[in-house]
Amino acid sequence: MNDSIKVPTMADFMAQGKSPEVLFWVGCAGSFDDRAKKITKAFVKLLNQAEVEFAVLGTEESCTGDPAKRAGNEFLFQMQAMTNIEILNAYEIKSIVTACPHCFNTLKNEYPELGGNYEVVHHTQFLNQLIADGRLSVEGGHFKGKRITFHDPCYLGRANQVYEAPRDLIKKLDAELVEMKKCRQNGLCCGAGGSQMFKEAEEGDKEVNVERTEQALETKPEIIAAGCPFCNTMMTDGIKAKEKEQDIKVLDVAEMIAQAKDL
């Protein structure tokens, strides 16, 4: 394990009069949530390894406003959006990569109308591109032959039609990708979207994440792969609720690639 990571900020680049290839939008979960921080680091290690000249906004980054917008607070959303756009435009950002499908969706689809036009990709798309360009290699490592099922994040899949990028990466690990009955455009939500992450669920007879976890368990996976920090939390909780945390891991696709490379 090599824990030294290089994470330059936009301000650093600015000071040197340079501009990075891409801005890594870390997102709130990626910055503050203990589980998600591991995903952030795994992705950064891959970026370092591929020698990608990236930067983060660091303390200049702020919530995209997605949870506020989906809760109905358009004011707060647009305040956040315009503040972020001001900073992004001041740094003349052209392209953004993020490991959070909610940030991805908002930056990509909802910022342009407010004056923020960037090329935005999800980290699974970005990693695929690095591999295609020969800048990053993938080894199966200890994932070779493992049964892995992928949970489609609503805001990556249905919302933006990105179904193959994460799957392509899993396949490159020489793993056995097993699909849930409900996958791709028919995938079931993990239960976190639309600001549900931040509140208790309404009364019902089950939690959504437990339902989804059961669907995942039907495939008898060794690993449940996720592409979203919120799905990751939800599925991890689901696995705990099912008392399966000893047997089954929930991992982000980037974490798997990094772990396979012993990063």
Add this chain to the structure above:
Amino acid sequence: MAYLPNFIFALILAYGIWFFARNIIRLKKIIAIGRDVDLSDNKGERWKNMAMIALGQSKMVARPLSGMLHIIVYIGFIIINIEVLEIIIDGIAGTHRIFSGIGPLYGVLIGVFEVFAILVFAAVIIFWTRRNISRIKRFWSPEMTKWPRNDANNILYFEMILMGLFLVMNATDTPFQEMNSGNWISQYIAPWFSSIDEGTLHYIERTAWWLHIIGILGFLNYLYYSKHLHILLAFPNTYYGSLQPKGQLDNLESVTNEVKLMMDPNADPFAAPADDQEAEPGKFGASDVQDLNWLQLMNAYTCTECGRCTSECPANQTGKKLSPRKIMMDTRDRLEEVGKAMLANNGEIVDDGKQLLDDHISREELWACTSCNACVEACPVSINPLSIIMDMRRYLVMEQSAAPSELNNMMTNIENNGAPWPYNQMDRLNWVKE
């Protein structure tokens, strides 16, 4: 007196068409209650969507069995209408099977109609069984109260009767049977009537003929009161359906103007709005149907109550009250209520002290949505229940400050710290060192 039947026919036909036209005009006026949105863009893509989704039924086959059966009924319905044209001409002109003059092709046409009639009949029986005997879950959700269930069955009975009448009409038409061309199916039904004398047979044939055309006019006019309106509205509805990625939620323009003003240090808060700017709309979000846009209202009238949305909804699957189909049905019910009162009041909306929010759709339903878009994806006619849910949340939050308290905390955090949790923005890069 010889022209009496022609006269009566023309009268019935005119009345049926007039009543239908009247309802369509009412419908247009009621949908126009909605806010305006400009959807005149991307005509090419829109036509394509309509051709694929409405005409081509591309979304129906996501569920293969009901999809295929529906396609049979749909094609049968369309092509048998060619026969109606003949009936209309015969009825007015007093002719009998006027198209039979075109030669052998006529036999082929009628033969095909007969095959479809029997297929439609069979499909409709399967549909009926699925609804009433197998009791497929999505047809028995709480919002499927008595009327929606009866409505669905009524349509099925209608179709059974119309198809039956069509076949009986052909089977008892002695000259047609003697012609022995095109009676592909009815030749097997004709023997049932073999013991009946010529006069009675003719009487049965005429009765079937009259009931058939009256039935079709009745069907046409039933549409407006039914979920069956989708056979017409599916076309405009898929044409105007969203072309954006499903994840994209519209940015409220009125908010943009205000936020810009707040953020611009040079802005003069007392400046008169520029001429091209619309007057400030008084209200953010939606608490009633007139706050929704016309497409959302057309969505409500287009809904077939099939429940594909609800059966895919994560909230509904886990026992929450939310059902996207109910959102659409409630919107239509409320719209009908507001619309009727408005039309009776010279086009002015009447304040009846009720609204869509709370009187029809509860807050509990609205807050259970994960905005996952499964309902939008599932809908075979491009309806977007999520957009209504979001507009109503906007009303609750921006007009009423009535978000659940945990969400208020989340929003306060974003306002103060730039994150939905109570962490300091200055700590945003701490993960690097941890």
